[in-house]
Amino acid sequence: MDLTYTEEEESFRAGLRDWLADVLPALPAGPAPDDWPGRRAYDTGWQRMLYDAGYGEVHWDAAPTLRLIFLEETEKAGAPYVGANFVGLLHAGPTIAAEGTPEQRARWLPPVLRGDEVWCQGFSEPDAGSDLASLRTRAWRDGDCYVVSGSKIWTSHAEVADWCELLVRTTPVSAEVPKHRGITWLALPMDAAGITVRPLRTLAGSTEFAEVILDEVRVPVANRVGAEDDGWRVSMVTLSFERGTAFVGEVVACRRLLGELAGEARANGRWDDAALRRRLGRLSAEFTALWRLTQWNVSEARRTGGVPGTGGSVFKLRYSHARQELYDAAADVLGPGALDLERPWTLERLSALSYTIAAGTSQIQRNIVAERVLGLPKGR
């Protein structure tokens, strides 16, 4: 296990730290969690600052280790999270960078890095969740365009997005075409005619989700990334990124939160409860190990050429549950305060409930680990 950094990597870290120490004190406070236009402006503004300072390309053109250092240091310094840029920077961007043509990279990547354009994700459908490959949004060719009809759900930031990375079915499932074939990856301009966005309210009260209805929307064939019917493979690149490195900042934040919980417990007297103290100690061991696993996954990605591997599923399974346990512990630290939505940890505790569901439920993750990593026979 290599935990050492090169001189170049350490100097990148030092330069980034200096820059963050310079700019963060002058940054205005972020908008309310539900103010989506405000959040878009704030998040893309921060992205622009990073770009102007020369950090724009760290998200996919830099070596994975530099990306890891970048995410670690920005989180440690308390810099704004990627926010509304999440899909562009961590999903669609990496996919286009890996699978797009030179023209597509030139068209879509710079605006993401400059904070000019926001992306959302059109993968899940009302009848295609964990079983994503059974998606039914149809697309058929009409001249230079695909015509797309269907509906997408759980589309974060759809209200303020300029583009949507969209999975559509171009060839129907048949005896010859299994469901994983016949899917195509398209860049959908969100201002096209025929798109209806309906916000969905989450159990946390927020409205970052939306349902997106597509009624004969025309998408140029030039907006297709990868070959027709090859979209499943193309999208797996994205999901590997999500399971590999997309949570680096969050793990750093969780370790910081543990320190804050200890501080709060010492202040309010709950630190005297040995059971609570020991629980926090054990969580500290868990999150330290999850951080090491992240580093391991990134160094594996470097060794194997860029795309994180199966270690991502192991990480996703443990992290999603550990995050929920962490906020349950936070509730015990707060006591009755845990029922007060004004306390920040209360809302986070609610949001954490999505982690064992989003990007493949824990149950599906276990199937994937059992069948693809351990080689057990196909489940039933």
Add this chain to the structure above:
Amino acid sequence: MEGRFGRDALRAAVEAPALDRELWRALGDAGFFALCVPEDAGGVGLGLPEAVLAFEEAGRVLLPGPAVATFLAAGDVEGAAAGETVVTAVEGELVPWLEEADVVRGDTDGAVPVRSVDPLTPLHRVPDAPNTSHDPHDPHDPYTPHDPHAPRTSAHVASLLRAAEQLGSATRTCESAVEHARTREQFGGPVGRFQAVQHLCADMLVRAELARVAVYAAAVTGDRLAAAGARLLADDAAVRNARDCLQVHGGMGFTWESDVHLHLKRAWVRAGLGAGARQAEEDLAAAL
């Protein structure tokens, strides 16, 4: 390691438990005990990262004997490095292999034999053991609870090496469960096609892999808190993986003939040696 102590040797040892001096010398010849002794002192001159790999293999094959204490004594107890002298130590309230060892580190006054749950680890109990958060056989006793920057003690290294053994065991029981699930047929096919069985196996892998990064990283950094964390995750992985492995094996898992119970019992014993999980959790909490 499998060549020197394979399954046949393991089962023979279970039927006639005794310290195998020949095996011990063979390990000494192979450099196992002298891995971290400097080369100019006649050792192999490697570090903790290599040592945890060796102990992981020892845990995997359920190597019997006080390997951790002998390893820590190499370089300062005559004959320990060569496997000629068998060294054990008081580990918390327990002393493994007390009667068989040539040298015992720590105070064994009033030690009484225990009918050990693990057929391959004879145990004595020291009823009035000093505060177990201290390392009783370290003359400098630099252990200061709640001080993350305290120097490394042999107790801290012992704990990490035992965690490496737990990791090896957790990995082996995961593999064993998967092998069984692939080959054991019920209802017209392998039981590993049932999701209920698959999910047990997947969770075993997650526990083992998380313990692995914790143990390896603690060995690389040498950090005592990292070692405490590694110990917690590795104890958990070894004990719970052995339990799940037993469950996946069904009735066979409950037999003496199966190796699963040997992994579970040894995992319990390793988890019970030294300062204990409570101390590790308290140390980690105190550093928050």
